Amino acid sequence: MSATKKTVPFAGTKEQEMELLKVIQDNKNDKGALMPVLQQAQNIYGYLPREVQVIISNEMDIPLERIYGVVTFYSQFSLYPKGKNRISVCLGTACYVKGSGDLLDKLKELLEIDNGECTPDGKFSLDACRCVGACGLAPVLMVNDDVYGRLKVEDVAGILKKYE
Numbered sequence: 001m002s003a004t005k006k007t008v009p010f011a012g013t014k015e016q017e018m019e020l021l022k023v024i025q026d027n028k029n030d031k032g033a034l035m036p037v038l039q040q041a042q043n044i045y046g047y048l049p050r051e052v053q054v055i056i057s058n059e060m061d062i063p064l065e066r067i068y069g070v071v072t073f074y075s076q077f078s079l080y081p082k083g084k085n086r087i088s089v090c091l092g093t094a095c096y097v098k099g100s101g102d103l104l105d106k107l108k109e110l111l112e113i114d115n116g117e118c119t120p121d122g123k124f125s126l127d128a129c130r131c132v133g134a135c136g137l138a139p140v141l142m143v144n145d146d147v148y149g150r151l152k153v154e155d156v157a158g159i160l161k162k163y164e
């Protein structure tokens, strides 16, 4: 696995670990148990950081590289937590043709994170999403439940400021 990127420090509790160990214990002898274990681990922690993958690797005797491969292959799994403010940029067709890709690029630049990641202070996470049903306002982005439409790249910094 490549060096862990700077993100929110892992803050798993003993209770979460006990819960995970029980899940592993319950599934350990099933062939193909890895997917359900990863799904439940993500439910427990909200995401699947390296620390959680290591526990699963050790307890299930599965190489960490394989677990990492599965976690990064399936989009349902996330290596990063969600931020206090969840930003979703719509990359549906209507938004995309009106430049939502540029909004996403600007957010990556301003937040210094990639798509799917969370800032190290936990304030913002950034995701691309499919059509959110507000095509008339394209290009659209959402911060938590707030919808922002007809955006230009220059608007992005001001929107972030509101949530600082």
Ligand code: FES
Residues within 6 Å of the ligand: 090, 091, 092, 093, 094, 095, 096, 130, 131, 132, 133, 134, 135, 136, 138, 140
């Ligand atoms: S394509 Fe973006 S809201 Fe529909």
